[in-house]
Amino acid sequence: MIHTxxxxxxFRAKKEVVKAVKGIDIDVSPGELVAFLGPNGAGKSTTLRMxxxxxxxxxxxxxxxxxxxxxxxxxxxxxxxxxxxxNGVSHNHRIVDELVDHGRFYGMTGRDxxxxxxxxxxxxxxxxxxxxxxxxxxxxQRRRADIALGLMHRPALLFLDEPSTGLDPQNRANLAEEIVxxxxxxxxxxxxxxxxxxxxxxxxERVLIxxxxxxxxxxxxxxxxxxxxxxxxxxxxxxxxAAKSAAALLEGSARETTVSGATVILTxxxxxxxxxxTLRALDAADLPADTxxxxxxxxxxxxxSLTGRTLRDADAA
Ligand SMILES: Nc1ncnc2c1ncn2[C@@H]1O[C@H](COP(=O)(O)OP(=O)(O)OP(=O)(O)O)[C@@H](O)[C@H]1O
Numbered sequence: 001m002i003h004t005x006x007x008x009x010x011f012r013a014k015k016e017v018v019k020a021v022k023g024i025d026i027d028v029s030p031g032e033l034v035a036f037l038g039p040n041g042a043g044k045s046t047t048l049r050m051x052x053x054x055x056x057x058x059x060x061x062x063x064x065x066x067x068x069x070x071x072x073x074x075x076x077x078x079x080x081x082x083x084x085x086x087n088g089v090s091h092n093h094r095i096v097d098e099l100v101d102h103g104r105f106y107g108m109t110g111r112d113x114x115x116x117x118x119x120x121x122x123x124x125x126x127x128x129x130x131x132x133x134x135x136x137x138x139x140x141q142r143r144r145a146d147i148a149l150g151l152m153h154r155p156a157l158l159f160l161d162e163p164s165t166g167l168d169p170q171n172r173a174n175l176a177e178e179i180v181x182x183x184x185x186x187x188x189x190x191x192x193x194x195x196x197x198x199x200x201x202x203x204x205e206r207v208l209i210x211x212x213x214x215x216x217x218x219x220x221x222x223x224x225x226x227x228x229x230x231x232x233x234x235x236x237x238x239x240x241x242a243a244k245s246a247a248a249l250l251e252g253s254a255r256e257t258t259v260s261g262a263t264v265i266l267t268x269x270x271x272x273x274x275x276x277x278t279l280r281a282l283d284a285a286d287l288p289a290d291t292x293x294x295x296x297x298x299x300x301x302x303x304x305s306l307t308g309r310t311l312r313d314a315d316a317a
Contacts, residue, residue: 001157001189002028002051006060008213009046020046022213023060028191028206030156033183035204036193037299039314043213044193048161051191052082065157078106081150081158095137095145096121096130099152106153113152120148123185124178140171144178151186160192164199172196176203197299197311209303211314216306221299228305229297230255231271233278235264236291246287250278271296 006023021043028034036044049055051064053073062069065079093101096117103113121127124144129137134145143163150158163179164172176199183190194200200207201221209217209224217224233254237243239262247259253274254266268274271294282289303311 001030001032002026002062002064002191004051004060004062007047007050007057007062008059009043009050009055010058019213021050024210024213024215026208026215028189030189031187032206033180033190033204034192034206034208035200036191036208036210037195037197037200037311038193038210039195039311042210042314044195044210045161047210048082048159048191048193052080052159053077078153079156081153081155082161083146083150083159083163084161092133092135094131094133095126095148098134098145099148102149103152108153116152116154117148120151123182124148138171139167140174143167143171143175147178147182151182155188157189157191160190162193162195164194164196172199179203195311195315197303201299207299209299209306211303211307217302224299224302225297226269229301230267230269231274231297232295233266233268233271233275234291234293234295235266235278235282235289237262237264237287237289242287245285246282246289249281249285249287253278253281 004024004026006025007021008023009021011018011020024047036047038044046055050057050069051062053069053076056070064076067075067079069076099117099120100110100113103116104110108116121130124147126141126144126148129141134142137145164175167175179190180203182188204221206218206220207224208215217228235246237246243259243262243264247257247264250264250266251257254268256267258265266278275292275294279289279292300311307314
């Protein structure tokens with residue numbers, strides 16, 4: 001559904017060249033829900049703008065929904081839905097009129113557009129608000145109206161740029177559920193950008209992590225966490241000597257073992273089964289642990305292991 005090779009975009013700003021996207025390869029299959037995750041300024045929006053044909057690549061190729069973004073931009077636009085950050089919906093229009101106009105723009109008949117608008121308003125829980133103007137909606141409702149707009153012409157591929165920016169945690173969670181449900185009901189391919197870790201983790205089957213214009217990792221959230229971060233067991237031993245003996249005993253069964261004072265930290269695969277196994281091995285060797293803690297990694301741990309900084313720090317910078 002999306003294929004890019006060496007896709008790059010430079011910007012010229014005050015005689016300096018900003019390499020916003022540095023030659024990325026992306027492959028998204030039909031039906032996938034993929035999140036493009038990275039800190040502020042990583043190149044997410046620039047990539048999305050190239051894929052949705054609003055910005056020309058400096059180098060490389062991109063095929064979206066079967067069409068080349070440079071050779072056939074009109075075909076690309078007809079095949080996709082794009083929901084940007086704060087879409088251009090007019091605040092004074094009634095929601096239903098906005099949707100119907102949008103459908104007409106894409107060549108739908110008035111009747112088909114009205115039927116589709118009613119269907120989407122129902123699907124997105126906005127049916128009772130069809131005649132309200134956009135300006136009277138809450139932030140979360142407005143986001144859902146934006147999504148309805150992007151879906152009017154039944155695109156096979158939907159791009160969502162930072163769908164939950166500006167929403168409170170509750171509305172963010174609601175929107176995430178909505179996106180998952182829509183994908184299931186409409187069978188679309190969805191490509192969304194986000195800098196919310198929880199959102200990528202909860203929503204996406206596959207995450208592409210972008211940093212400084214480069215894709216630095218790709219995989220399902222579970223795969224990325226298992227291969228790049230690993231589960232962590234922290235054991236509190238009686239003293240430093242016991243900790244060193246425990247570390248020597250457990251070294252073979254952990255990916256990484258470190259000792260700090262009376263504490264042993266193990267990085268393991270599948271921590272939930274490794275923890276009881278570890279405690280049994282320690283008991284059998286007469287080296288009982290006083291405390292044991294298991295920590296399952298987040299995507300932030302993945303980002304940390306890849307870049308040496310957390311996504312939150314990178315955002316703050
Ligand atoms: N028109 C432009 N002129 C110069 N530099 C630009 C321009 N547009 C983007 N950039 C730079 O390109 C880099 C990538 O920006 P981009 O907006 O793609 O990041 P992003 O990952 O979408 O960030 P955010 O999460 O903040 O939206 C940044 O360093 C940005 O300052």
